[in-house]
Amino acid sequence: MKDKVTAIIKKYDNDKSQLVSILQDVQAEYNYLPRAALDKLSKKMDIPQSQVYSLATFFRAFSLKERGKHIVNVCLGTACHVRGGELILESLERQLDIQRGNTTKDNNFTLETVNCMGCCATGPVVKINDEYFGHMTNDKVEPMIKKYSK
Numbered sequence: 001m002k003d004k005v006t007a008i009i010k011k012y013d014n015d016k017s018q019l020v021s022i023l024q025d026v027q028a029e030y031n032y033l034p035r036a037a038l039d040k041l042s043k044k045m046d047i048p049q050s051q052v053y054s055l056a057t058f059f060r061a062f063s064l065k066e067r068g069k070h071i072v073n074v075c076l077g078t079a080c081h082v083r084g085g086e087l088i089l090e091s092l093e094r095q096l097d098i099q100r101g102n103t104t105k106d107n108n109f110t111l112e113t114v115n116c117m118g119c120c121a122t123g124p125v126v127k128i129n130d131e132y133f134g135h136m137t138n139d140k141v142e143p144m145i146k147k148y149s150k
């Protein structure tokens with residue numbers, strides 16, 4: 001962890017004004033923001049811990065909770081909701097045997113919800129990592145999950 005965080009800080013030339021980008025890179029590396037990494041950032045960049053943590057908790061995109069290898073996002077925005085987004089979410093909760101906001105025991109999936117991904121016409125939409133699955137139906141849930149199962 002030490003070397004990865006140090007490399008990210010170096011990439012931004014230790015520039016404190018780039019803290020959000022640095023946090024994004026750290027999260028991209030670990031899928032969440034490990035406490036040890038935040039403490040390292042604070043020390044190395046000479047930024048008070050309180051400032052690092054307040055930024056890390058301000059943006060919904062950041063997570064301080066350990067997340068799985070694959071992040072499953074179910075859209076519950078209005079357009080997706082009226083087309084059955086909630087049913088897709090329930091189907092995913094059953095398939096993965098977890099509730100929204102949680103991670104499977106094998107650490108392979110974290111199930112989260114969002115309010116609009118900007119592709120409402122293809123709703124209901126699910127996104128796994130960077131891949132979008134539009135016009136979702138219950139039948140499509142299992143094969144979609146299988147694709148990302150180990």
Ligand code: FES
Pocket residue numbers: 075076077078079080081115116117118119120121123125
């Ligand atoms: S409401 Fe789901 S993509 Fe916009």
